[in-house]
Amino acid sequence: MTKKDWATLRKLMVENQLRARGIKDERVLQAMAKVPRHLFVPPDSQEFAYSDEPLPIGEGQTISQPYIVAYMTEAIQPEKWKRVLEIGTGSGYQAAVLAELVKEVYTVEVIPSLAEKARELLESLGYDNIHYKVGDGTLGWPEKAPFDSILVTAAPAKIPPSLEEQLAPGGRLIIPVGEMFQDLYLVTREKDKFRRQKLLPVRFVPLVTLH
Ligand code: SAH
Numbered sequence: 001m002t003k004k005d006w007a008t009l010r011k012l013m014v015e016n017q018l019r020a021r022g023i024k025d026e027r028v029l030q031a032m033a034k035v036p037r038h039l040f041v042p043p044d045s046q047e048f049a050y051s052d053e054p055l056p057i058g059e060g061q062t063i064s065q066p067y068i069v070a071y072m073t074e075a076i077q078p079e080k081w082k083r084v085l086e087i088g089t090g091s092g093y094q095a096a097v098l099a100e101l102v103k104e105v106y107t108v109e110v111i112p113s114l115a116e117k118a119r120e121l122l123e124s125l126g127y128d129n130i131h132y133k134v135g136d137g138t139l140g141w142p143e144k145a146p147f148d149s150i151l152v153t154a155a156p157a158k159i160p161p162s163l164e165e166q167l168a169p170g171g172r173l174i175i176p177v178g179e180m181f182q183d184l185y186l187v188t189r190e191k192d193k194f195r196r197q198k199l200l201p202v203r204f205v206p207l208v209t210l211h
Contacts, residue, residue, distance in 0.1 A: 083103055
């Protein structure tokens with residue numbers, strides 16, 4: 001596979017899986033047409049990197065299906081001026097998509113080996129607006145709060161209050177919630193009022209809590 005072949009597969013992914021299913025934000029579609037998703041999956045799953053499915057990334061974790069990445073990214077309205085917190089760095093793929101779109105990305109991962117691998121890859125790709133932390137993302141990243149948007153890629157049983165508290169006024173939080181069965185929620189903050197909207201059923205790995 002040449003670089004051009006991968007780019008062709010990406011373009012097909014964008015048209016058939018994303019645009020065809022209702023993703024409209026052109027900037028999001030462009031970012032997903034650009035980020036080399038095949039570099040974020042293990043070598044033996046590379047050929048499936050642009051198919052319509054989640055893939056294993058080691059340590060029992062998974063990279064979400066492209067549609068879900070696009071859907072969540074669109075939902076937080078990733079405008080250029082924003083500072084965004086991601087919980088669950090994993091492979092680093094979602095962080096790369098965000099870094100294409102917003103000003104600064106803050107990403108927290110609880111498994112050190114995944115965090116380190118993601119950081120190496122993202123730095124080698126030239127992303128210089130991503131900030132990394134190893135630790136329990138349930139607590140957010142208080143020193144860097146507030147955030148204009150927060151995107152959580154592992155599911156807690158309930159929405160962690162610290163994440164809501166770290167949203168700026170007007171901010172948007174997208175998060176899968178539930179145990180066996182999960183729903184994606186969008187929380188929007190207006191001053192000290194939180195509006196919680198249930199969007200669609202999803203399946204994510206659990207958000208582990210260390211305390
Ligand atoms: N966004 C990732 C997908 C990650 S899968 C990507 O694009 O590849 C979910 C990730 O959340 C896993 O890497 C898992 O280790 C991490 N995770 C689980 N519980 C966590 C916690 N409490 N804090 C931070 N990360 C956590």
